[in-house]
Amino acid sequence: MASADEAIYREIADAILQGRLKAGTKLPEHKLAAIFGVSRERIRKLLHRLAAERRLEIIPNRGCFVPRPSVADVRMIYEAHRVFEAGVIEQLLRRLDDRILQALDAHLAQEREAAGRGDRAASVRLSGAFHLLLTDSLGNAELSRFLRELLSRSSLMVSVYEPAQSSVCAVDEHAGIVQALRQRDLATALRLSREHFTHIENRLNLEHAGGPDADLAALFASREP
Amino acid sequence: MASADEAIYREIADAILQGRLKAGTKLPEHKLAAIFGVSRERIRKLLHRLAAERRLEIIPNRGCFVPRPSVADVRMIYEAHRVFEAGVIEQLLRRLDDRILQALDAHLAQEREAAGRGDRAASVRLSGAFHLLLTDSLGNAELSRFLRELLSRSSLMVSVYEPAQSSVCAVDEHAGIVQALRQRDLATALRLSREHFTHIENRLNLEHAGGPDADLAALFASREP
DNA sequence: CTTGTGCCAAATGTGCACAATTTGTATAAC
DNA sequence: GTTATACAAATTGTGCACATTTGGCACAAG
Known part of the structure; x- marks a missing residue:
């Protein structure tokens, strides 16, 4: 096969x-x-x-x-996120329609639901998926692919540098971006997007080093029985 | 080795x-x-x-x-260029300094010189390098890498779909973008950048199919004697 | 003349065996 | 006690031989 x-x-x-x-x-x-x-x-x-x-x-x-990832990598990746999403938002406002807004609303509902039941793993996953949804709304496979690579790297940074007690508070910031989009307020959407990534970046504890290695066999054990 | x-x-x-x-x-x-x-x-x-x-x-x-590249690929790649460079320009205006502007001016001079002596190959190469210079000015390796992949694909499109008699008139458009940057005029810079890529895209003759295959051995013959 | 079938040549995909490099350890010298 | 060296074990890198797949050509049937 x-x-x-x-x-x-x-x-x-x-x-x-x-x-x-x-x-x-x-x-x-x-x-x-x-x-x-x-x-x-x-x-x-x-x-x-x-x-x-x-x-x-x-x-x-x-x-x-x-x-x-080094501290320099963290700076680079989050700046790439900021630059990239600025372009995405600017284009998105040119082709925004009800279908896209509904999809964004549905996603925000999922995020709120996961946060409500305290499902941290789902919250992290959905948080990344939000930005992917923004980009996917443009229907451009090339842009989506690049964002996927960025997300793969930033999720690593979160797992390395994020302090354990961090609260996943991103839902409101995501909602703010969607609201600005709905109101066709480009300047606000751009500002909120930038601030959002800066918040995530600043929440990281860049002094904290990585943890121990995992057991590979156990990690990949969840395969069809 | x-x-x-x-x-x-x-x-x-x-x-x-x-x-x-x-x-x-x-x-x-x-x-x-x-x-x-x-x-x-x-x-x-x-x-x-x-x-x-x-x-x-x-x-x-x-x-x-x-x-x-298919016609759909052409649309996708040039839209990716537009979206990406919008983000780049927005960020570039936040950290623009004399050093960057001088580098851009120097590049424009090179472009004009190549156009002046009718060196079409150099013009095409420098035209791509202009956008790379914009992005490189941000000092973000991740963004530069992505743009390089985009350029690799768009240069293919030019060679496939561009009619032979096309004039390389991009220098003035590049100069316009630099001028808008120098004046810190974000809206104009964004507009000129978008229009620039749209002009390139519209200049392509999407009905025209590709040419014949080249001789590989001759193509790669220019290696150290 | 067109269409369908079967075979052959050529190019790609894969596993294996061996080579090269690195890391860790033990030993000895200072 | 520290450092240096040499050897050994483990891991990655590479070339080769063989398996698999594809595309074209020939030939025959309609």
Whole structure:
């Protein structure tokens, strides 16, 4: 079967996105090969593909690691978010319609519901999905793809630098952006978007280092029985 | 030596960017391996890397091709350019200084000089480099990288769809954007940037199909004697 | 002359074995 | 006790041989 590779690719990518794979974790080729029951060469190709997308980092002759973003990386990624979303919002106001606004409202409802029942994992996931929804609304696959790479990296930063007691308070800020969009208020939407990313960035504790490595076999154990 | 791969990578990427590799051209692995004097596996890895960056297209069991962008691709890429550069300009106005403006002026001078002596190849190259310079001025490697991928694809579109007699008139439009930046006129800069990409897009002849394939060996013959 | 079928050549995909590099450890010298 | 060196184990990198798939060509039937 040809799409087994795709399944493994998604499994690893999701593990990074959901923070199950901690920064700094080493991913040895033959260990992954044994876990997923495929040859080492298959794994190899996947890892290089993920590295090309900046989701993993390959150090020659050393191995493949979950990237441990530096403070400079944090600044860079969140600035990229700010710049990128400014462009998205400016374009979005040119083609905003009821269908898009309804989708945004529905998403905000999901976010509120997850926050209401204290589901932190869902909140984190939906928080990223909000920005993806904004971009996807433009219907431009190229822009969506770039944002996906950015999100993959910023979710790593949250899991590395975010203090454990942090409250996920982003829902209101997301709602503010949607409100500004509904009112066709470009300046406010741009300002709120910028501030939103700056808030997330400032909430990070850049002195705090990463945690210990996880058990790979246990991590990927949730596969069809 | 480890950086031989990098050299070959750049050679192929540049060949696409400069339009020496026409859309639709097939890149057979063993043929490239013979041309560059390396093993087929080396080439293989490079091609997959270029494919991950959307610079080449790999069809499973069929081979590797220079992408032949569809009309929908053209719309998508130029919209991505418009959205992306809007964000770039908005951020650039927040950190614009004399050093950046001088670099932009110097670039415009280069463009005018190339246009003056009718050097079409240089004009095309500098035209792309202008937008890259705008983005590079933000000092954000992630944004620069994305733009490079976009440029790689749009240069293909120009070489496929642009009618031969087209005049490279972009210098004035570039100068207009710089002037608006210098005057801190955000609205004008955004408008000129959008219109600029729309002009390029509209100049393309979307009915015109691609040309014939080139001779690979001759194409890559310009290597150290 | 067009269409359908089967075979052959060529190109890509994959696994294996071996080479090269790095890291950790043990030992010895200072 | 610290440092340096050498060796060993483990991990990644590479080339080769073989399997698989595809596209074209020939040939025959309608």
